[in-house]
Amino acid sequence: MSCRLTTxxxxxxxxxxxxxxxxxxxxxxIKSNQIILEQNLSIAYYDLVFEQDHLGxxxxxxxxxxxxxxxxxxxEEQYRRxxxxxxxxxxxxxxxxxxxxxQAEQQRVEAARKRAILEQQRIEAxxxxxxxxxxxxxxxxxQAIQEKARSMGYAVKEVSQGQNVQLVLIRRTx
Amino acid sequence: MAEEKIILQIDSEGKISAQTQGFKGEICLKxxxxxxxxxxxxxxxxxxxxxxAKQTTTASSYIQRKQS
Numbered sequence: 755m756s757c758r759l760t761t762x763x764x765x766x767x768x769x770x771x772x773x774x775x776x777x778x779x780x781x782x783x784i785k786s787n788q789i790i791l792e793q794n795l796s797i798a799y800y801d802l803v804f805e806q807d808h809l810g811x812x813x814x815x816x817x818x819x820x821x822x823x824x825x826x827x828x829x830e831e832q833y834r835r836x837x838x839x840x841x842x843x844x845x846x847x848x849x850x851x852x853x854x855x856x857q858a859e860q861q862r863v864e865a866a867r868k869r870a871i872l873e874q875q876r877i878e879a880x881x882x883x884x885x886x887x888x889x890x891x892x893x894x895x896x897q898a899i900q901e902k903a904r905s906m907g908y909a910v911k912e913v914s915q916g917q918n919v920q921l922v923l924i925r926r927t928x
Numbered sequence: 929m930a931e932e933k934i935i936l937q938i939d940s941e942g943k944i945s946a947q948t949q950g951f952k953g954e955i956c957l958k959x960x961x962x963x964x965x966x967x968x969x970x971x972x973x974x975x976x977x978x979x980x981a982k983q984t985t986t987a988s989s990y991i992q993r994k995q996s
Contacts, residue, residue: 892942898967899936899944906963908934917940923963925932 763830764811767837771804771812774832780825793825896921934963944968 765771771789775782781792789804789812802822804812816822896919900910908923933949944964948956957973964970 888941892938892940895942895944895967896938899938899963902963902967903934906959915937919938921934921936921938923934923936927930927932 762826763834764809765804765829765833766811768812770833770836770840771829773836774829777832777836778825778828780829892919932959934960 765774768789772782775789775791783790783792787806791802791804791814793802800815800817802825803815805815807813814822814826896912899921900912903910903921903923906925908925911922911924913920913922931950935947935949937945939945946960946964948960951959957975961970
């Protein structure tokens, strides 16, 4: 001989239980740690009361004459649905937070990348400015030498040698 | 007819090297000093043997502008 049974889903979350009662449209009132159902069950001698047991789950106290099977089955269904929806919502929020974190990290990286690019551009601009400053100086210096040389009676010939410039000054004397 | 020649090298930094050919004696140095006066500051002068052959042979000098 064998048997098989199932137990009721333990109602361990007070908030879910209250929402499940609302979903089932079971009226109740809260008195201290008790959730008292105001369900009109004709054969009930005593109130139906949910109270937490020593394990922490809410247990429905009732007299033995009351058939609460359909009530609990309906309540369990709603309790599980509400719990699942809440878990799903938590997961949705977790994913959203994770995405926000990734996005923030990407934005941080992107901001750092932009700062690095700006710094690189600043350095390159400074390098160009220095090079241009030298180029202008060298050009002025070259022109000054050429003018002075001509005033001293030299013929001036300019030869470009890579980055260097060669000036050949020639004067014929008799 | 003689030919006096000055060859100047200006590098990308503006440093100048100059060499003379065909000048007689110390005139070459005077000529370079005149040429570069107000333009570059002479840092070093190396006189070749020809420099000392007064009025008779070619002298050459090597002048560099002091790098700023």
